[in-house]
Amino acid sequence: MLTLLLILIPLISGFILLFTGSKNARQIALVLSLIEFGFALFALNILKSSATESLSYSIPWIPSMGISFHLGMDGISMLMVLLSTLLMPLIIYSSFNKRYSNSHNLYALMFIMQSAMVGSFTAMDGFLFYIFWEVSLIPIFFIILMWGGENRQKTTFKFFIYTLFGSLFMLLALIYLYLHTSTHSFDIQALYAAGRSLSLTEQGLIMGAFFLAFAIKMPIFPFHTWQPSTYVAAPTPGVMLLGGVMSKMATYGLIRWVLPMVPDGVQEYGYLIISLSVVSIIYASCIAIIQKDFKYLIAYASIAHMGLISAGIFAANMQSLQGSMVEMLSHGINTVGLFFVYDIIYKRMHTSEMSKLGGIRGVESRFAFMFFIIVLSNVALPFTNGFIGEFLLILGVFQTNMLAASFAGLSIILGAVYMLRAYQKMMLGETNSLTSHFPKLEKQELITLSIIVILIVVMGVYPKPILDITESSIQTLLKGIQ
Amino acid sequence: MKELIILSALGVLSLIAGLLRIKRPFMVVVIAGLLLNIGFCIMDWNHNENLFNMMTLDNFALAFTILSSSLAILWFIVAQAYFQNSNTFSDHYALVLFAMTGGLLMVSFTNMVMLFLGIEVLSIPLFVLAGSHKTSMRSNEAAFKYFLLGAFASAFLLFGIALLYGSTGHFDNAGISAFLGANKLSGMALAGIILMLGAMTFKVSAAPFHFWAPDVYQGSPTMITTFMATFVKTVAFAGFFRLFFLSFMAVRSEYAMVFAVIAALTILVSNLIASAQSNVKRLLAYSSISHAGFMVITLLCMNNSSAGVLLYYTLVYSISSIIAFSIFKWVKTHSTENEEISAFNGLLRRSPLLAVVMTLALLSMSGIPPLSGFMAKYMVFTAAITNGYMWVAICGIAGSLMAVYYYFKIIMAMFADAPETSEIKVPGNLKFVLIVCSIALIALMLFPSQISSLI
Numbered sequence: 001m002l003t004l005l006l007i008l009i010p011l012i013s014g015f016i017l018l019f020t021g022s023k024n025a026r027q028i029a030l031v032l033s034l035i036e037f038g039f040a041l042f043a044l045n046i047l048k049s050s051a052t053e054s055l056s057y058s059i060p061w062i063p064s065m066g067i068s069f070h071l072g073m074d075g076i077s078m079l080m081v082l083l084s085t086l087l088m089p090l091i092i093y094s095s096f097n098k099r100y101s102n103s104h105n106l107y108a109l110m111f112i113m114q115s116a117m118v119g120s121f122t123a124m125d126g127f128l129f130y131i132f133w134e135v136s137l138i139p140i141f142f143i144i145l146m147w148g149g150e151n152r153q154k155t156t157f158k159f160f161i162y163t164l165f166g167s168l169f170m171l172l173a174l175i176y177l178y179l180h181t182s183t184h185s186f187d188i189q190a191l192y193a194a195g196r197s198l199s200l201t202e203q204g205l206i207m208g209a210f211f212l213a214f215a216i217k218m219p220i221f222p223f224h225t226w227q228p229s230t231y232v233a234a235p236t237p238g239v240m241l242l243g244g245v246m247s248k249m250a251t252y253g254l255i256r257w258v259l260p261m262v263p264d265g266v267q268e269y270g271y272l273i274i275s276l277s278v279v280s281i282i283y284a285s286c287i288a289i290i291q292k293d294f295k296y297l298i299a300y301a302s303i304a305h306m307g308l309i310s311a312g313i314f315a316a317n318m319q320s321l322q323g324s325m326v327e328m329l330s331h332g333i334n335t336v337g338l339f340f341v342y343d344i345i346y347k348r349m350h351t352s353e354m355s356k357l358g359g360i361r362g363v364e365s366r367f368a369f370m371f372f373i374i375v376l377s378n379v380a381l382p383f384t385n386g387f388i389g390e391f392l393l394i395l396g397v398f399q400t401n402m403l404a405a406s407f408a409g410l411s412i413i414l415g416a417v418y419m420l421r422a423y424q425k426m427m428l429g430e431t432n433s434l435t436s437h438f439p440k441l442e443k444q445e446l447i448t449l450s451i452i453v454i455l456i457v458v459m460g461v462y463p464k465p466i467l468d469i470t471e472s473s474i475q476t477l478l479k480g481i482q
Numbered sequence: 483m484k485e486l487i488i489l490s491a492l493g494v495l496s497l498i499a500g501l502l503r504i505k506r507p508f509m510v511v512v513i514a515g516l517l518l519n520i521g522f523c524i525m526d527w528n529h530n531e532n533l534f535n536m537m538t539l540d541n542f543a544l545a546f547t548i549l550s551s552s553l554a555i556l557w558f559i560v561a562q563a564y565f566q567n568s569n570t571f572s573d574h575y576a577l578v579l580f581a582m583t584g585g586l587l588m589v590s591f592t593n594m595v596m597l598f599l600g601i602e603v604l605s606i607p608l609f610v611l612a613g614s615h616k617t618s619m620r621s622n623e624a625a626f627k628y629f630l631l632g633a634f635a636s637a638f639l640l641f642g643i644a645l646l647y648g649s650t651g652h653f654d655n656a657g658i659s660a661f662l663g664a665n666k667l668s669g670m671a672l673a674g675i676i677l678m679l680g681a682m683t684f685k686v687s688a689a690p691f692h693f694w695a696p697d698v699y700q701g702s703p704t705m706i707t708t709f710m711a712t713f714v715k716t717v718a719f720a721g722f723f724r725l726f727f728l729s730f731m732a733v734r735s736e737y738a739m740v741f742a743v744i745a746a747l748t749i750l751v752s753n754l755i756a757s758a759q760s761n762v763k764r765l766l767a768y769s770s771i772s773h774a775g776f777m778v779i780t781l782l783c784m785n786n787s788s789a790g791v792l793l794y795y796t797l798v799y800s801i802s803s804i805i806a807f808s809i810f811k812w813v814k815t816h817s818t819e820n821e822e823i824s825a826f827n828g829l830l831r832r833s834p835l836l837a838v839v840m841t842l843a844l845l846s847m848s849g850i851p852p853l854s855g856f857m858a859k860y861m862v863f864t865a866a867i868t869n870g871y872m873w874v875a876i877c878g879i880a881g882s883l884m885a886v887y888y889y890f891k892i893i894m895a896m897f898a899d900a901p902e903t904s905e906i907k908v909p910g911n912l913k914f915v916l917i918v919c920s921i922a923l924i925a926l927m928l929f930p931s932q933i934s935s936l937i
Contacts, residue, residue: 062930062931063931064931064934064935065861065864065931130851131851131852131856134850134851134856135851135852137850138845138850142897145894145897146830146897153894153898156894157890157894160886160890161883161886161887161890164850164883164886165883168879168882168883171860171863171879172867172875172876172879175863175864175867176867178864179864179867179868
């Protein structure tokens, strides 16, 4: 029941906001998102007392087609729900100083999207998962279309068609599996059983169909071409949702729907995906190095990190999966942090071209300091959350595939190159006519950045509570595979 | 029997009303009559009333009669302006109601003669209605084209019936079915079946006999196009399904491949051509053809549950079509752009209600959850894959992707900025229909099995 509430609260919030008008929309949205976060923490509390059954909710929906409205949460889902419910108030608060036209509609769409994302993180029925997965696409499409920047028409169109294309393959795979279940059911356990009974080639094809959908959404080379332009065209809250939470739907999907469903296929053909992920890491990092615009750099950095997560998932051992879970959480937080930094700079300087900036540290040192911590987390320095994730990931991949791990390790080095260079170009050096008038941070911006920085450091120094959330669920998952 | 009487009586009444020059309240009479008709259908549920061995009002017939009557009610409400503007309104009422009588015959026949009568009673008023913009060249062209090709298709149908009668000795579906089940299929009977298949393919505007549809849809008055794309398509498909389900199930393996090819071809060709259209009316015409392709899949995978799938699909498709056509009509009259996609530019600013509802309808037609169009397509795809027609399902998926492309052209236009920003007022009747239809589009997604397991 609580799980259902977690989906319904944002949905209802969205509809409330549609009718509030834009005057107090920000405050109302913040309160509503905090309520949702409160419920998520409550759910975490229940999960800790190991009463997972109380978090599951199931009623038949379309019995004649074996579809039920089955929700449930284990540690893996919990962490993802926490991520989306934690980021939502942050994203809303970070947009407080910006005036969007018809902002109540923007927040309403964001809430509807959150509802769909929480739904896809908790769905325990293949059909339901697909519905939530697709539904989440519609609000973000309209967010970018209505509040986006230049070229938004073209980019949203490409984004939509591209992701839909991938999803349809997933739908085909789901129908195929459904027809192979003994009782014709979409229930997750029935689908697992059906997937495991398939032949090796079939498992490989099913894996490929799922992977296509997820690889486009993450994105991974060579399916990433929609991403940079979409990130650049999207308004800041939209891109935070896209990069922070929505891309995690794909990696979550890999863990929930691919690994346990077709374990033999993963064992046999997983190396292909690991190689693709490693290529993606290096390719995206190299492109990030030559970027001139900070927003493009964040977009490519995001591809690199998602590549590492994907490699970790297909390495499929305790460390790599734990690492990918932590990295998903920290990448979500860091991406929101980076986009917020971008937003602060762009609002003041009206450019995000790095060569035009410089010396901001001398003008506004508090901002530079906090930005630096976010950068450090992105280059996986110890005592930041980025380190925990990447270290575990590379350790995990190393156990499965030494060669891949050694290349994946480049992600840290190349990451340091582009991140530190960006920092150097924008924050250090001489001030120019533009940056010498860099206005001080406002209180709200300072608070948002501080929260992000505190999260980064706390998670980096003491990650155990987070690892604890997912540990038992991952153990169960791995037991099911072997 | 009551259903047949009430529909034809309404038609005759409207002619009398024309004589007496009763204008205003007649709409109310028609709608009340149709509601009564729906009530009769619900009362007759499960009764299987047999009329002179010519037609049977079984649940299939009743369900499609309820559906088509409800569509007609919605249509009459949005089409008020069409009737008000013409000074020969009563003829138009009568023609539409007679067409509906034909529709009832088509969904309930158990004898080939009734099928042919039904098709003719349905089509002849439509030929007239298509040309009811008497001063418009296009409208005249549409009527003429529709009439010539329609007559041709009817001839094929008759020839098919004759061949079938010659080889089986039966006019009634039960007799034909029994004969085909007991004897080896003769070449003559197969030729008859294929000829009938071709004629029905023409009536439901599926490839390769779809060429009339874009011209006729574009040329006819928009409200008549709406009637053709929703009501007529629904009953034509019901008749098509009924014909093959009642008569030819025994030999379905002989012609199944034809259906598979028709479905795949219709979906691919129509979506491909639709992608290149900039005239919205023509685009919607091609979209209507492509949906016919999806509906043909239910005929391809014919079994006891397919009728329910067809009912659900036609219901969802017709609801979104009513929305799309009536909004298009209203936007067109408020725009200088005529029928081009650019007429929709900036609709969000001009009328948020129209833009949002149109978006819902287009999303539903492109088959994107949480709208019921997704569920309809899902049912069809599952049926195709279950019956081993994976390649048809893949064609369908490719077609859906192409469809997203052109439906989204309209959505993008609505959300784009436009120079013209005058507000569009939405009249009460249109608002009512739009709200009812959009609620239905979402509600049908939540309760699909309640519809699809009805028959």
